[in-house]
Amino acid sequence: MSLxxxxxxxxxxxxFPLYRIKVIGKENVPKEGPVIICSNHISNIDPPVVGITSPRxxxxxxxxxxxxxxxxxxxxTKIHAFPVRRGMGDRNALRNGLKILRNNETLGLFPEGTRSKTGKVGKGLAGAGFFALRSKAEIVPCAIIGPYKPGKRLTVIYGKPMDIETYRQNKASAKDTSDAIMNEIRKIIDNHYS
Known part of the structure; x- marks a missing residue:
C-alpha cells in the first residue's frame, strides 16, 4: 500500500466519525481522464476532507x-502535494499542475487561494481558470458545507462537471473562467440550503 x-x-x-461527514455527488467525478476538483475554502482541514471524500x-x-x-x-511529496510560492506567479507550480493533468490525474484546487474568514464563498483567483483553459481537464465544482465542529454534520457535495469548452473556444480570461467556477460552487451551496 502506498503512503x-x-x-x-x-x-x-x-x-468521518468526528465530523459526521456526508458525501453527495461522488458519482459526478469522472472515473478517468484529467480532472480538476475546485472547492470553496473554509478550513485548514479542507484538503484532507476533499482528499478522503473524492473517489480519485x-x-x-x-x-x-x-x-x-x-x-x-x-x-x-509522497502524499501528492507539490509546492507553490504564494503571492507571485509561480511558473514551476503551474508547470507541475499541467503535468499532473497531462498524466490524466486529478488536481485539487481552492480557487479563493486562502480560507474564507466568514465562511461565505469569496472571489476566485485566476489560477483555477488558467488550469481549466490550458488543459483538457473536466472541472468538477465542490462545496464543503460546515461547520467544522466535532459531532456536527459536515457535508461535501460534488457537482456535475462544468462545460468549460465554450470558455476555451471564446478565449475567455483565466479570471472570468475562475469566476464561473466560483459561481457553480455558490449554486451548489444555495441549492443545499433551499
Missing amino acids: YKFAKTVVAILL DIYFMAKGELFEKPVLGKLL
Whole structure:
C-alpha cells in the first residue's frame, strides 16, 4: 500500500466519525481522464476532507515554505502535494499542475487561494481558470458545507462537471473562467440550503 493510500485510510477513519461527514455527488467525478476538483475554502482541514471524500487520488498545491523542511518536504511529496510560492506567479507550480493533468490525474484546487474568514464563498483567483483553459481537464465544482465542529454534520457535495469548452473556444480570461467556477460552487451551496 502506498503512503498516500495509507494516509487517506487513516485520515478517513479519524475525520468521518468526528465530523459526521456526508458525501453527495461522488458519482459526478469522472472515473478517468484529467480532472480538476475546485472547492470553496473554509478550513485548514479542507484538503484532507476533499482528499478522503473524492473517489480519485488528488494532487494538491501546498505553500512552498513547508517543503523547505527536508523530512516534511519528502512526506508531502509522497502524499501528492507539490509546492507553490504564494503571492507571485509561480511558473514551476503551474508547470507541475499541467503535468499532473497531462498524466490524466486529478488536481485539487481552492480557487479563493486562502480560507474564507466568514465562511461565505469569496472571489476566485485566476489560477483555477488558467488550469481549466490550458488543459483538457473536466472541472468538477465542490462545496464543503460546515461547520467544522466535532459531532456536527459536515457535508461535501460534488457537482456535475462544468462545460468549460465554450470558455476555451471564446478565449475567455483565466479570471472570468475562475469566476464561473466560483459561481457553480455558490449554486451548489444555495441549492443545499433551499
